[in-house]
Amino acid sequence: MSWPAGYGRRVLDEVDSTMTEAARVADALAGPEWIMARRQSAARGRRGRPWRDPGGNFAATLVMRTPGGPGQAALRSFTTALALREAFAALTHAPEALALKWPNDVLVNGGKAAGILLETVGARGGSLAIGVGVNLISAPGADAVEPGAVPPVSLLAETGLRIEPEAMLDALATAFAAWEDRLVTYGFAPVRTAWLSHAARLGEVVTARLPQDRIEGIFETVDESGAIVLKTAQGRRAIAAADIFF
Ligand SMILES: O=C(O)CCCC[C@@H]1SC[C@@H]2NC(=O)N[C@@H]21
Numbered sequence: 001m002s003w004p005a006g007y008g009r010r011v012l013d014e015v016d017s018t019m020t021e022a023a024r025v026a027d028a029l030a031g032p033e034w035i036m037a038r039r040q041s042a043a044r045g046r047r048g049r050p051w052r053d054p055g056g057n058f059a060a061t062l063v064m065r066t067p068g069g070p071g072q073a074a075l076r077s078f079t080t081a082l083a084l085r086e087a088f089a090a091l092t093h094a095p096e097a098l099a100l101k102w103p104n105d106v107l108v109n110g111g112k113a114a115g116i117l118l119e120t121v122g123a124r125g126g127s128l129a130i131g132v133g134v135n136l137i138s139a140p141g142a143d144a145v146e147p148g149a150v151p152p153v154s155l156l157a158e159t160g161l162r163i164e165p166e167a168m169l170d171a172l173a174t175a176f177a178a179w180e181d182r183l184v185t186y187g188f189a190p191v192r193t194a195w196l197s198h199a200a201r202l203g204e205v206v207t208a209r210l211p212q213d214r215i216e217g218i219f220e221t222v223d224e225s226g227a228i229v230l231k232t233a234q235g236r237r238a239i240a241a242a243d244i245f246f
Pocket of ligand 1: 017019040044049059
């Protein structure tokens with residue numbers, strides 16, 4: 001097992017949500033810590049959606065303090081997705097099956113195999129909780145997601161490999177630490193370049209769904225702040241937060 005220096009590691013048999021646990025412990029931690037749970041009874045996804053965690057899949061949250069403001073913290077969407085992609089590639093030996101969907105989904109053969117959730121936690125929101133869920137052995141049915149969303153898939157179904165949660169944690173934590181070092185040392189530029197090199201549907205028409213709006217356009221790039229840039233009939237639009245539909 002390889003484990004990055006300076007990162008703590010805790011494995012729980014069961015918890016409500018590793019995000020909630022992260023919020024409970026954030027202020028008491030001396031350094032970054034990964035909290036993994038074998039089962040969650042109240043896991044949550046982005047935009048308050050529930051996240052199904054029947055056991056056997058991967059669920060963990062990294063709690064850390066991040067230098068810079070909220071905009072800098074949000075860039076961990078990209079480093080986490082890149083780290084997760086690397087962990088998948090190392091464990092499955094199938095890098096060609098992997099792609100990244102803005103802002104932070106990792107696709108396997110075009111299906112959603114993992115989700116990433118960022119929340120600020122701790123006193124005065126001083127820490128960041130990065131939650132990662134991976135469908136290792138099971139995924140919800142296509143009826144569990146909005147019409148038009150990429151279908152959920154599991155790594156087992158897509159690759160035939162049964163990966164243990166502990167192996168995923170080791171691979172992810174190691175890859176994340178390297179991307180975190182790059183981000184802190186060199187800034188967002190190399191992260192952005194690497195993320196774009198694996199982006200799904202770059203140069204193709206996508207739809208960004210916002211709470212009150214839908215914007216269709218060609219996915220041109222991701223800008224220096226991490227916003228997705230679409231070339232629309234009305235001109236270029238940089239969108240900071242949305243769900244993207246292909
Ligand atoms: O909606 C998404 O795509 C994000 C899903 C994030 C799920 C993970 S599982 C570990 C952590 N604990 C939670 O309650 N949610 C995140």
